[in-house]
Amino acid sequence: MVEAIRFYIPGDAAAVALGADELAAELNSQLAQRGLHSEVVRNGTRGMIWLEPLLEVDWGQGRHAYGPVDSAALAEILEHCLDNGPPPTVYLGETEALPWLRAQQRLTFARTGLIDPLSLKDYLAHEGFIGLQKATAMEPQAIVESVVESGLRGRGGAAFPTGIKWQTVLDASAGQAGKYIVCNADEGDSGTFADRILMEGDPFSLIEGMAIAGLAVGADTGYIYLRSEYPHAAQTLKRAIGLAREAGYLGDSVAGSGKTFDLKLRIGAGAYICGEETSLLDSLEGKRGMIRAKPPLPAIEGLFGQPTVVNNVITLASVPVILAKGAEYYKNFGTGRSRGTIPVQLAGNVLRGGLLELAFGMSIRELLDTFAGGTASGRPARAMQIGGPLGAYLPPTQWDTPLDYEALAERGAMLGHGGVVVFDDSVDMAEQAEFAMQFCAVESCGKCTPCRIGSVRGVETLQKIRRDENRAENLLLLNELCETMRDASLCAMGGLTPFPVTSAIQHFPEDFGVEDNNA
Amino acid sequence: MSDSSVSDTVREAILAFQAEPGGLMPALWAVQNVLGYIPEEEVPTIAKAMNQSVAEVHGVISFYHDFKSRPPAAHTVKICRAEACQAMGGRRLQAFAEQQLGVEFDQASSSAVALESVYCLGLCACAPAAMVDGKLVAKLDEDRLATILAGLHGKGANNG
Numbered sequence: 161m162v163e164a165i166r167f168y169i170p171g172d173a174a175a176v177a178l179g180a181d182e183l184a185a186e187l188n189s190q191l192a193q194r195g196l197h198s199e200v201v202r203n204g205t206r207g208m209i210w211l212e213p214l215l216e217v218d219w220g221q222g223r224h225a226y227g228p229v230d231s232a233a234l235a236e237i238l239e240h241c242l243d244n245g246p247p248p249t250v251y252l253g254e255t256e257a258l259p260w261l262r263a264q265q266r267l268t269f270a271r272t273g274l275i276d277p278l279s280l281k282d283y284l285a286h287e288g289f290i291g292l293q294k295a296t297a298m299e300p301q302a303i304v305e306s307v308v309e310s311g312l313r314g315r316g317g318a319a320f321p322t323g324i325k326w327q328t329v330l331d332a333s334a335g336q337a338g339k340y341i342v343c344n345a346d347e348g349d350s351g352t353f354a355d356r357i358l359m360e361g362d363p364f365s366l367i368e369g370m371a372i373a374g375l376a377v378g379a380d381t382g383y384i385y386l387r388s389e390y391p392h393a394a395q396t397l398k399r400a401i402g403l404a405r406e407a408g409y410l411g412d413s414v415a416g417s418g419k420t421f422d423l424k425l426r427i428g429a430g431a432y433i434c435g436e437e438t439s440l441l442d443s444l445e446g447k448r449g450m451i452r453a454k455p456p457l458p459a460i461e462g463l464f465g466q467p468t469v470v471n472n473v474i475t476l477a478s479v480p481v482i483l484a485k486g487a488e489y490y491k492n493f494g495t496g497r498s499r500g501t502i503p504v505q506l507a508g509n510v511l512r513g514g515l516l517e518l519a520f521g522m523s524i525r526e527l528l529d530t531f532a533g534g535t536a537s538g539r540p541a542r543a544m545q546i547g548g549p550l551g552a553y554l555p556p557t558q559w560d561t562p563l564d565y566e567a568l569a570e571r572g573a574m575l576g577h578g579g580v581v582v583f584d585d586s587v588d589m590a591e592q593a594e595f596a597m598q599f600c601a602v603e604s605c606g607k608c609t610p611c612r613i614g615s616v617r618g619v620e621t622l623q624k625i626r627r628d629e630n631r632a633e634n635l636l637l638l639n640e641l642c643e644t645m646r647d648a649s650l651c652a653m654g655g656l657t658p659f660p661v662t663s664a665i666q667h668f669p670e671d672f673g674v675e676d677n678n679a
Numbered sequence: 680m681s682d683s684s685v686s687d688t689v690r691e692a693i694l695a696f697q698a699e700p701g702g703l704m705p706a707l708w709a710v711q712n713v714l715g716y717i718p719e720e721e722v723p724t725i726a727k728a729m730n731q732s733v734a735e736v737h738g739v740i741s742f743y744h745d746f747k748s749r750p751p752a753a754h755t756v757k758i759c760r761a762e763a764c765q766a767m768g769g770r771r772l773q774a775f776a777e778q779q780l781g782v783e784f785d786q787a788s789s790s791a792v793a794l795e796s797v798y799c800l801g802l803c804a805c806a807p808a809a810m811v812d813g814k815l816v817a818k819l820d821e822d823r824l825a826t827i828l829a830g831l832h833g834k835g836a837n838n839g
């Protein structure tokens with residue numbers, strides 16, 4: 161029966177930016193013309209952004225994919241799936257059989273792209289809330305131990321062990337004012353969008369993770385601090401929180417536990433520094449987003465001075481599967497001290513960009529060759545920036561490095577939030593270095609001089625170097641400046657900005673007019 | 680010189696956040712969502728309602744790039760200036776936008792179209808990206824941007 165055919169067009173912001181809304185409207189109108197009332201689900205993205213808008217059709221034999229689809233191709237697609245017409249050029253076959261998806265280990269993103277993000281029924285049918293149900297029957301200490309045991313480390317950038325942070329908050333005494341769970345959804349790193357895709361594609365998993373965190377440390381209030389650049393995610397989260405509350409997964413008795421936990425959504429206002437946890441807490445308190453000196457740790461004195469868990473979206477959304485399937489299951493993915501999976505975001509000049517979830521350990525080169533399929537421009541890839549705007553630039557000689565926190569750190573680089581931005585050989589690395597300093601100058605909170613003044617001096621010095629003004633002298637000066645920023649800045653904004661700069665000089669000296677590598 | 684009906688609107692917009700711990704940010708968003716900006720002369724009204732000093736409220740408004748103290752242009756074009764977009768010709772696109780619109784990034788002007796910097800829209804796998812009056816667009820090039828900009832003329836409201 162044709163009415164039972166289901167169509168899927170992502171409502172994800174990237175798909176929408178590439179025409180998904182117009183496509184969905186056109187599909188509905190063509191279905192109406194045929195007198196059909198088939199359901200068109202607005203799912204999350206499967207992560208294959210180069211294929212967006214991706215149209216999937218389930219005619220009773222699994223989901224079949226077409227992409228990228230523009231409205232002009234719809235008639236042909238409908239003839240193929242409804243009238244036994246020939247397959248159009250955008251037909252990709254069964255979605256699950258696509259190599260990009262098959263090569264992944266999807267734990268945190270297991271549901272994203274599959275389900276209707278706002279259907280609790282879908283969520284439950286795909287193992288949703290199993291972790292939370294288990295947690296309601298556990299002692300707080302046992303929940304924390306599961307998370308410790310899983311080896312989960314923060315996915316926001318600093319890779320701090322999540323279970324240890326939770327233990328500190330569990331052990332802290334809070335008095336009447338209570339404890340807080342804060343979700344860092346500021347996702348300011350350029351080249352990253354995993355948080356966005358998860359919040360738009362599977363918001364209940366984040367809500368579930370936060371509720372488990374609340375039960376684990378004894379917090380009754382949670383905040384999601386979402387960047388303003390993500391209006392689609394804001395809409396989805398707002399509705400998901402309402403639905404979860406109505407269904408009793410938030411509120412006075414979370415999933416029947418008798419314990420209270422509720423969530424509030426807060427929107428940032430365009431400040432990169434508010435992704436740093438202490439600045440974020442000040443922002444949540446209604447202040448300028450200034451960095452606080454540590455100690456005290458937010459785990460002891462966080463939001464409104466109370467013990468607070470601050471975790472990234474992906475960290476929190478990885479907790480339900482750890483509780484549902486066990487710490488051992490999660491820990492068995494990965495390598496060394498990098499356990500579990502990491503959502504890698506392939507961006508910039510790549511043929512196939514998007515999100516893929518992988519066990520730690522794959523080499524960077526494999527990512528580029530197997531998944532990205534080379535550059536979009538067809539020119540040779542020359543540099544990769546990993547870990548956002550504060551991450552180092554890696555030359556091809558370092559691309560055999562595995563995706564692993566320690567392996568990257570050994571090379572003066574960092575995995576951060578898992579963003580990989582590829583540049584082809586038309587890149588001017590001196591220009592990129594100048595941008596790194598410029599970005600720091602624009603986004604510095606202004607609290608300490610090495611960062612506030614250093615970044616402005618850094619821009620000026622790099623401009624002189626690029627103009628070939630006293631080049632040798634200015635390179636020395638820049639080097640000193642970078643050292644000062646690295647060693648004397650109060651937080652990682654000023655402290656890490658030197659990494660993209662010095663890595664660019666070290667690995668691409670020719671772009672700075674330097675002959676030898678030891679500059 | 681506060682216009683009393685505007686002040687009423689402001690008070691009404693922030694009513695819901697007065698009792699909210701740390702409610703100043705959502706209160707400011709509420710004002711900006713209603714008026715399009717946060718008028719200088721309404722800051723005392725906001726400060727009083729939120730039980731904070733005028734200096735504190737000023738400090739917060741000036742800290743965040745998103746809060747505007749001047750009425751917005753009829754249209755706002757935000758172009759991502761961050762690395763993934765740079766890797767896909769973003770700098771060329773930025774220069775083209777400045778030249779087409781005759782304005783510089785983030786500069787106040789009387790032009791009907793404001794050009795603003797944004798550092799990442801989360802569309803880095805389909806770069807370069809922009810947000811035009813609140814609507815996201817990706818895989819931009821000069822031709823597509825020119826078409827979009829041409830479409831703005833004669834269009835009315837700005838919603839973002």
Ligand SMILES: Cc1cc2nc3c(=O)[nH]c(=O)nc-3n(C[C@H](O)[C@H](O)[C@H](O)COP(=O)(O)O)c2cc1C
Binds near residue numbers: 315475
């Ligand atoms: C300048 C700066 C920006 C940051 N931005 C983010 C961000 O956007 N999202 C995030 O989760 N963490 C960000 N962090 C890291 C946070 O400070 C903090 O380590 C993280 O929220 C802790 O959560 P996790 O342990 O789950 O990663 C940033 C850090 C710095 C120094």
Ligand code: SF4
Binds near residue numbers: 433607609611653654
């Ligand atoms: S390093 Fe920069 S962002 Fe961090 S506290 Fe100092 S001025 Fe603020």
Ligand code: FES
Binds near residue numbers: 350760762763799801
């Ligand atoms: S870097 Fe431009 S959208 Fe992310």
